[in-house]
Amino acid sequence: MGVNHVLPPLDTVGIYQRQQILQILQKTGRGHIGSAFSIMEIVRVLYDEVLTYDPHNPQWDQRDRFVLSKGHGCLALYVQLATKGFFSEEELWRVSADGAMLGGHPEYGRVPGVEASTGSLGHGLPIGVGIALAARLERKDFRTFVLIGDGECNEGTIWEAALSAGKHQLSNLVVILDYNRFQCYSSTFEVLNLEPLADKWQSFGFAVREADGHNLLALSNLFKSLPFTHNKPNLIICHTVKGKGISELENNPAWHHKTRVPTAEMTRLINLLMNENEKNLPQ
Amino acid sequence: MRKTCLNEIYQLAKRDDRVIFIGSDIGTGTLDEFRREIPERFLMEGVSEGYLIGMMTGLAMNGKIPYLNTIATFLTRRCYEQILLDAGLHRQPIRLLGSGGGMVYAPLGPTHTAMEDFAILRAIPRMTVIAPCDAEEMKRLMPQTLEYPDPIYIRLAKGGDPIVSQPDKPCQIGRAIALREGTEVLLVATGITTQIALEAAKILGENSISAGVLHVHTLKPFDSEKLLEMLSLVKVVVSIEEHTLIGGLGSIIAEILAEANFDGPKKFRRLAFPDAFLEEYGSQESSLKRYGVTAENAVATVMILLKGTSGIK
Numbered sequence: 001m002g003v004n005h006v007l008p009p010l011d012t013v014g015i016y017q018r019q020q021i022l023q024i025l026q027k028t029g030r031g032h033i034g035s036a037f038s039i040m041e042i043v044r045v046l047y048d049e050v051l052t053y054d055p056h057n058p059q060w061d062q063r064d065r066f067v068l069s070k071g072h073g074c075l076a077l078y079v080q081l082a083t084k085g086f087f088s089e090e091e092l093w094r095v096s097a098d099g100a101m102l103g104g105h106p107e108y109g110r111v112p113g114v115e116a117s118t119g120s121l122g123h124g125l126p127i128g129v130g131i132a133l134a135a136r137l138e139r140k141d142f143r144t145f146v147l148i149g150d151g152e153c154n155e156g157t158i159w160e161a162a163l164s165a166g167k168h169q170l171s172n173l174v175v176i177l178d179y180n181r182f183q184c185y186s187s188t189f190e191v192l193n194l195e196p197l198a199d200k201w202q203s204f205g206f207a208v209r210e211a212d213g214h215n216l217l218a219l220s221n222l223f224k225s226l227p228f229t230h231n232k233p234n235l236i237i238c239h240t241v242k243g244k245g246i247s248e249l250e251n252n253p254a255w256h257h258k259t260r261v262p263t264a265e266m267t268r269l270i271n272l273l274m275n276e277n278e279k280n281l282p283q
Numbered sequence: 284m285r286k287t288c289l290n291e292i293y294q295l296a297k298r299d300d301r302v303i304f305i306g307s308d309i310g311t312g313t314l315d316e317f318r319r320e321i322p323e324r325f326l327m328e329g330v331s332e333g334y335l336i337g338m339m340t341g342l343a344m345n346g347k348i349p350y351l352n353t354i355a356t357f358l359t360r361r362c363y364e365q366i367l368l369d370a371g372l373h374r375q376p377i378r379l380l381g382s383g384g385g386m387v388y389a390p391l392g393p394t395h396t397a398m399e400d401f402a403i404l405r406a407i408p409r410m411t412v413i414a415p416c417d418a419e420e421m422k423r424l425m426p427q428t429l430e431y432p433d434p435i436y437i438r439l440a441k442g443g444d445p446i447v448s449q450p451d452k453p454c455q456i457g458r459a460i461a462l463r464e465g466t467e468v469l470l471v472a473t474g475i476t477t478q479i480a481l482e483a484a485k486i487l488g489e490n491s492i493s494a495g496v497l498h499v500h501t502l503k504p505f506d507s508e509k510l511l512e513m514l515s516l517v518k519v520v521v522s523i524e525e526h527t528l529i530g531g532l533g534s535i536i537a538e539i540l541a542e543a544n545f546d547g548p549k550k551f552r553r554l555a556f557p558d559a560f561l562e563e564y565g566s567q568e569s570s571l572k573r574y575g576v577t578a579e580n581a582v583a584t585v586m587i588l589l590k591g592t593s594g595i596k
Contacts, residue, residue, distance in 0.1 A: 108373050115344075117372050120364060126334045127369060130341020137303075137323060138345065157365075160334035 010245050010277045011216070014040060017083075018245045019270055020092065021075045025258060026266045028095045030104065034243035034255040036075040038180045039147060041214045042238055043068075046145060047080045050223040055085040058112040064142050065131050067116045069124025070149035070178060071105040072257070077114070078102055086113035122155030124148065125175065129161050132173040132233075143226070145174045151183030154192050159204070162233075166205020171227040174234045175206070178213065180242035184256050198237055206235040213238030246273050284440045285352075285382050287418040291425035292350045292380075293317040296324055299429060301346055305339065307332055307353035309382075332357050336365035336377065343375035348429065354388070355381025355397035355438060359404060370434035371407045377434050384414065384438030384474060385525030386567040393561045396570075397438065401473075402530025404436050405503040411456065412502040414438040414474030420448035420500060427456050440475045441567065447478050448498070459506035461513060465495030468585050469513050472523040473499045473532050476576060480523050483581035494585065502532060507539050514543065519550045519588045523581055525571065528555040550588040554581060 010018070017040055025031045043066075047053075051064040068077050075095070082089045087101065094100045101111060105119030115131075118124045128146035135142055152158060165173055179197065181188050188194055198208045207228035211218050219238070228234050242256070243249030246269060261269070289304075293314055296302040305326045306313060318325040328335055332353065339349040351358070358381045359366070370377045381397060388395035404412050411433050415421045417440075428435055435456075452460050462477065463484050472480035477498040484494040497513050499506065514520060520540070522533040533553030540551055556574050563573065571577060583593035 120368055123337055126337025127341040130338035131345055134342045134345030134347055157333045160331035
């Protein structure tokens with residue numbers, strides 16, 4: 001499977017949305033920044049071009065479901081949901097505060113557009129399989145997308161769910177694997193090697209594709225070719241960069257989760273974000 | 284009781300297409316008729332309880348009512364976080380039917396004996412925990428599980444247990460049942476230990492001691508009101524359960540009793556299993572006997588509390 005590993009630079013939206021996430025960190029004092037930056041383009045393309053939904057009727061029963069199984073990446077999801085009008089952008093500036101709607105992990109029933117409460121790894125995919133099975137039983141056309149992390153693939157329930165999704169031939173299920181090759185402590189190769197990753201999922205009964213997880217066009221084209229087969233669940237390995245967008249953050253486990261960044265330091269980082277991606281900003 | 288329970292699911296599935304049966308690699312031939320008649324809602328899945336709770340949650344979020352059956356210990360301990368976060372936090376109506384509750388699988392050893400299921404499950408917000416006393420009561424409770432909004436765990440006994448429930452008494456999830464009135468002593472029991480409580484009350488009655496029996500099929504939400512009403516009449520209360528001393532029926536009563544602040548003193552004792560792993564095999568009955576969860580010990584305990592001596596006439 002050929003993958004273009006030359007990652008594209010960020011466009012203006014990519015820069016702006018990362019700036020929003022840094023501002024959330026500045027205002028609220030904590031956040032999984034590297035994890036959010038890793039999935040920004042995946043989540044953005046889903047909400048821009050792929051998912052069917054109605055922000056004014058988040059419970060619409062024909063909507064496509066998107067489950068962020070790696071719930072710690074939720075800042076990326078919150079930014080997209082606010083952009084699409086599921087809730088006011090003002091909510092972004094009070095994440096985890098007293099009385100806030102949004103927390104450090106996404107919560108079902110509390111946040112419009114959030115399909116499952118995640119944060120403990122290995123829960124979102126089993127729930128997603130159940131949702132996809134329900135759609136099949138009800139003969140409904142909606143699809144279920146589940147975004148999982150590479151570190152999350154250490155969890156046994158991911159593989160239990162994968163076996164079952166394969167058995168049930170859930171072609172309405174799309175699992176997106178954020179393969180940035182870093183987990184909390186260090187690289188996935190050091191902590192718990194997942195390779196050969198594509199072969200593993202294939203052997204569990206999935207139709208597997210790979211993509212550059214920051215290439216908007218490549219992602220869009222791949223999502224538009226779903227389902228990959230008529231009788232297998234779909235798995236997309238997205239090659240991503242943890243902390244994508246600021247060189248100091250990229251592949252740097254110190255930015256997996258960050259707390260209390262001083263204002264001057266934050267200003268410097270935002271400048272870095274701008275400068276490093278400057279050539280893409282409108283002149 | 285298990286057979287009755289599973290057959291009830293089949294009956295419910297025939298009249299309500301939201302009902303789905305899920306087995307976690309359980310005995311061959313189970314519910315074959317269900318499988319033949321409604322194959323799309325009969326799922327025999329693998330030995331992957333953690334995953335199954337999540338999968339059921341996803342089904343329930345989309346209007347289904349999934350019932351899962353497997354051995355109680357695997358259904359409660361292994362997938363505790365899934366029950367708490369998936370079913371509990373998402374408030375989804377999944378139904379967990381734990382076979383071999385308590386000491387039913389004592390011959391198979393500590394991996395299979397469910398001694399702490401009440402304690403761990405009742406710590407989960409929104410969880411409902413049920414232990415019916417016999418198959419007839421199971422039949423009365425099962426239809427109520429259709430429209431109930433919260434996740435439910437039902438502890439199943441081995442089957443063939445004597446019928447002690449009373450059809451004329453209303454049976455409703457969350458409501459304890461006074462199976463016998465008494466003015467001196469109250470015996471409180473759950474699941475199959477209600478048989479033991481009734482037998483003990485009978486012996487006490489033959490010895491001119493008036494003992495009431497409160498059967499608590501629903502441990503959570505607990506019917507404190509009924510307990511307090513019956514407690515107010517008596518001076519002695521003894522709980523009887525097939526569960527560790529920690530966190531089960533006796534603990535619940537202790538908590539309620541301690542905060543009730545009755546004017547007069549109430550003497551209280553718990554009959555339950557010690558805080559220890561089982562060191563012996565044997566049958567359910569012999570295990571209950573070994574640890575004093577018997578009618579004879581209940582009577583002796585009441586006598587000590589009442590009169591300072593275990594002797595009866």
